[in-house]
Every structure is written in structure tokens, then in C-alpha cells.
Amino acid sequence: MDLDLGLLDPRDFPEVYDIMEEAFPADEVRPYDEVKELMDDPSYKILVVKDRKENLGGFLAVWNFPKFNFAEYFAIRRSMRGKGLGSAALRGFLKRTKKPLVLEVEALDTTKARRRIRFYERLGFVQNDINYIEPPTQKGSSPIPLTVLSYPEPIPRKEYAQVKTQIFRQVYGLTI
16 A cells, blocks of 8 residues: 655644544543644654545654654544555554554453454554553543553563553653
8 A cells, every 4th residue: 555654744733633533532632732742852753644645544653762662642534444554554664663662552341442452463563461551641531441562572571660661751741
């Protein structure tokens, strides 16, 4: 599939945020201004997924940490799902990076959560024995149970605490 995965043009941010709100439950979405402010952080990048006609189809928001990358958000516009755009975009990103990619998925036993985990497993991600409750992303939102997946291999057990600490410190602004 022909697509372009490139850095976000700030003019496209409102459209990216619309996709974020469409794809994620409100409890998982950071406030607009907070996400926009994160774009000034050199370790945080939003990559956009565009099809061959330059239509913005989705995005990948990723943190670049010393030993791994962390995908905070990955979403494809609802109207463009099921066409291989998400798989192609993620494969493209994985080819371009030398670091492992870590991401979270809901740990709930729902059809949607199982489908999401199977999507990542088809791309080579593995589930780790790292589970935690995501802190609320905004005032009044509910905490969400999460499990951690990684690519290309499991996170070594001795590094579990370090990975979790890095995510909580950088992504959630919390010390654990």
C-alpha cells in the first residue's frame, strides 16, 4: 500500500486531534492544549499517516526514550480502517527505528480489546506481564487497566520496573 508517514505539519494538528477523539474513549484523550504543548517536547513526535492522495488517514504519537520508543496513541480515521493503512504505517515506522516499540492496550476482556491485541500480534508484537492502571488523563476521567505490548520481542523481566517507571515519569508525569 502506498502511504506517507511523516512528521506532523502543525496546521494538521486539529485534524489529528479530531481523529484522536474519534478513535479513543474520552477518558483516554489528553486535553487539546496539553497535546499541542507536548509537540514542543523534543522526545515527543506525532507522525501522520497519509494515503497516496495525501489524505490524512491517521497518526502515531510516539515518545523517544533512551532504550525504547513508546507509542502513546496510534489511530486510523474510522472511514479509512480495514484497508491496511494502519498495518502499513506501523510496519513503516518499525522499519525506520532501531529501538523496540512499547505500547499499551486496554487489559479489559472485551471484543474490542481482544481485536486490538490480535492486530498488534499479527504485526509481531508480544504481550508482556506488565499491567497497571493508567492514571486519569484529565480531571474527572476514569483510570483504565492496561497491559503492555512490545516489538520485536518481550521486554526482559528484569527491565519491567524500569520501563514502567519511564512511562509513568515521562508520559504521565508521575513518580512510582
